[in-house]
Structures are given as C-alpha cells and as structure tokens.
Amino acid sequence: MTQTAANLSPSDKEAIAEALNQCVAETAVTTMLAQNFHWNVKGMGFGPLHAMFQTIYEDHFIAQDDLAERVRALDMHAEGTLAGMIKRSKVAEFDGKATDKEMIKMLLDAQETTAATLAGAGAVAANANDTLTEDLCIERGLAHEKFAWFLRSHLA
Numbered sequence: 001m002t003q004t005a006a007n008l009s010p011s012d013k014e015a016i017a018e019a020l021n022q023c024v025a026e027t028a029v030t031t032m033l034a035q036n037f038h039w040n041v042k043g044m045g046f047g048p049l050h051a052m053f054q055t056i057y058e059d060h061f062i063a064q065d066d067l068a069e070r071v072r073a074l075d076m077h078a079e080g081t082l083a084g085m086i087k088r089s090k091v092a093e094f095d096g097k098a099t100d101k102e103m104i105k106m107l108l109d110a111q112e113t114t115a116a117t118l119a120g121a122g123a124v125a126a127n128a129n130d131t132l133t134e135d136l137c138i139e140r141g142l143a144h145e146k147f148a149w150f151l152r153s154h155l156a
C-alpha cells in the first residue's frame with residue numbers, strides 16, 4: 001500500500017530525508033559549479049556556454065527548494081548550510097582555472113553523479129512505498145540526465 005507523509009513510519013522518514021538531503025546537497029553544489037562556470041568561461045564558445053550554464057543553475061536553484069521542501073513535508077530537517085551541503089555531496093566545488101572543455105566535463109560528471117544519487121533516493125522512497133517522493137526523485141533524475149546529454153553533446 002502506498003504511504004504518505006501522514007503515515008510513513010519514523011524510520012522510513014529518517015531514511016528518505018537522509019537520501020533527499022544528499023540530493024539537496026548535490027543539487028546545491030552543482031548549482032554553484034554551473035554558476036562558477038557561467039561567470040568564468042572564456043573562448044569562442046562564450047555566448048552559448050554562458051547561457052547554457054545559466055539554464056542549468058536556474059533549474060537547479062529551483063530544484064534545491066523543491067527537494068528541501070519535500071524533506072520538510074515529511075516533517076524532517078532540511079539541510080540548510082553550505083558547509084553541510086559540501087559535506088553531504090559527492091559532487092565537489094571547483095576552485096581554480098579550467099578550460100571550457102574541462103568545465104563541461106566537470107559539470108557533466110556532476111550531472112551524472114546527481115542523477116545517480118536521485119535514482120538511489122527514489123529507490124529508498126519506493127522501498128518505503130512513498131510514491132510521491134519517488135516521483136520527485138524520478139523527475140529530478142530525468143532533468144539531470146537531460147543536462148548530462150546537453151553537456152556530453154559538446155564533447156563529441
């Protein structure tokens with residue numbers, strides 16, 4: 001039987017919130033990465049890359065909020081600090097100079113990592129019959145795989 005926020009067990013909520021907070025964290029760190037590259041990209045591809053990185057960080061900025069608010073709808077604590085985001089995230093910030101291709105590759109890796117984390121969180125939710133959280137994870141996982149395709153297409 002499907003479960004909702006009102007009747008999920010405390011331990012299931014705990015497991016789902018933990019998985020979702022990792023999704024929040026990776027989405028946030030990937031937002032920063034895309035914004036970093038939006039600001040610092042150079043070269044003949046500046047115009048389209050500057051715009052694509054913006055499309056990506058704007059999407060992720062909204063998604064962080066959707067994921068964190070799902071944690072709150074489950075009555076759990078949403079990760080709310082940058083230090084906590086960095087600690088929870090398998091995606092790392094980038095501090096330094098990179099070529100346009102290196103930026104694309106780093107952001108591609110970040111999309112793939114975040115998509116995998118979302119797929120995992122969706123499985124945690126599915127295991128608890130929390131189809132609503134599972135649906136959000138699927139939607140966000142698909143968005144990251146779409147951006148992975150955008151980015152990968154530049155490296156062909």
Ligand SMILES: [Fe+2]
Nearest residue numbers: 038039050054
């Ligand atoms: Fe801008």
